[in-house]
Amino acid sequence: MKELCGFIREIRSKARYREKDPDLPARLWREDEIVDGKPAKALVVVLTTKGCSWNLCSMCGYFRDSLKTVSHANILKQIEFVISEYQGEKIIKIFTSGSFLDEKEIDFATQKKIIEQLSGLEELDIISIESRPEFVDLKKLKELIRIVHPKRLEVSLGLESANDKILRYSINKGFKFSDYVESARIIKKSGALLKTYILLKPLFLTEREAIGDCIESIKKIKNTTDTVSLNPTAVHRYTLVEYLWERGDYRPPWLWSVIEVLREGKRILGDRRIKCDITGGGEKRGAHNCGRCDRKILDAIKRFSLDQDLSHIENIYCDCIEEWRDILDLETFSIGSMVRMYESC
Ligand code: SF4
Numbered sequence: 001m002k003e004l005c006g007f008i009r010e011i012r013s014k015a016r017y018r019e020k021d022p023d024l025p026a027r028l029w030r031e032d033e034i035v036d037g038k039p040a041k042a043l044v045v046v047l048t049t050k051g052c053s054w055n056l057c058s059m060c061g062y063f064r065d066s067l068k069t070v071s072h073a074n075i076l077k078q079i080e081f082v083i084s085e086y087q088g089e090k091i092i093k094i095f096t097s098g099s100f101l102d103e104k105e106i107d108f109a110t111q112k113k114i115i116e117q118l119s120g121l122e123e124l125d126i127i128s129i130e131s132r133p134e135f136v137d138l139k140k141l142k143e144l145i146r147i148v149h150p151k152r153l154e155v156s157l158g159l160e161s162a163n164d165k166i167l168r169y170s171i172n173k174g175f176k177f178s179d180y181v182e183s184a185r186i187i188k189k190s191g192a193l194l195k196t197y198i199l200l201k202p203l204f205l206t207e208r209e210a211i212g213d214c215i216e217s218i219k220k221i222k223n224t225t226d227t228v229s230l231n232p233t234a235v236h237r238y239t240l241v242e243y244l245w246e247r248g249d250y251r252p253p254w255l256w257s258v259i260e261v262l263r264e265g266k267r268i269l270g271d272r273r274i275k276c277d278i279t280g281g282g283e284k285r286g287a288h289n290c291g292r293c294d295r296k297i298l299d300a301i302k303r304f305s306l307d308q309d310l311s312h313i314e315n316i317y318c319d320c321i322e323e324w325r326d327i328l329d330l331e332t333f334s335i336g337s338m339v340r341m342y343e344s345c
């Protein structure tokens with residue numbers, strides 16, 4: 001996989017980074033959420049940090065939100081800004097373009113300060129953070145939970161797939177399913193809530209294989225995770241996915257496939273929540289259908305993600321479902337795309 005990593009690095013080396021102020025988060029927005037079954041508001045923040053230590057996943061373009069020169073003092077300034085924007089939301093989701101728990105991005109003393117400052121917000125109930133599995137440490141997590149108490153901490157792990165071959169050859173994730181299992185065990189033991197991201201349609205899978213992989217992955221984590229967040233692949237700039245998409249060797253998933261996974265995933269997970277936020281939905285770089293039905297289906301997926309009522313995504317119809325069904329029946333694995341990609345390495 002040395003060649004693949006080298007090729008991804010070469011693609012990334014051409015990237016133009018976004019202009020940033022180190023004292024401000026890369027992005028901030030508000031969205032609807034559900035807390036303990038009730039509608040709630042969430043404040044979502046992407047902090048500007050040095051970025052992901054791994055930075056080699058085939059679909060990930062978040063590195064363009066990072067800034068090599070950012071200091072811990074800058075990050076605390078960003079948190080001051082977040083607090084000034086706070087309007088009584090129940091949840092604050094703190095994303096970085098990598099892992100909150102990675103001390104190369106945010107050292108432990110700064111992690112503690114951030115959690116301490118946010119915990120002082122009276123109406124806040126949950127602080128949600130993300131991490132790769134290798135940065136999850138029981139002692140440190142317990143310390144963060146002690147600070148956040150009586151509010152709650154949610155940790156999200158980007159598993160993407162429970163299949164080690166897909167993790168390695170399609171995503172280049174840099175860890176195995178067993179690494180996720182161990183970190184998930186630690187997160188649960190610490191008392192934090194666990195959310196798991198599953199990726200719909202990594203490279204080199206047919207539409208049918210992609211649906212099957214998500215469903216198999218959900219089955220394997222159903223007793224571990226509190227929430228599943230389904231992420232349909234979007235074509236980020238300066239990624240391997242974009243390289244193959246531009247050559248006609250990749251199409252983002254159909255929205256019908258999203259619905260299929262949500263429906264089956266809900267059946268498997270029972271009371272546990274499955275949700276789906278679609279980046280670039282309805283556009284050619286994101287999950288899309290024929291263009292005529294996309295808006296209607298995206299709205300239905302959003303409603304289902306909030307209240308878990310399957311009736312929103314059942315009995316939806318558009319003619320393009322027949323084309324999707326044909327693709328499920330007829331599409332064969334495109335070995336050509338894989339060969340062309342490896343030959344260019
Ligand atoms: S998906 Fe996550 S782990 Fe992979 S490169 Fe992006 S930030 Fe890093």
Ligand SMILES: [Zn+2]
Pocket residue numbers: 289290291292293294318319320321
């Ligand atoms: Zn349609």
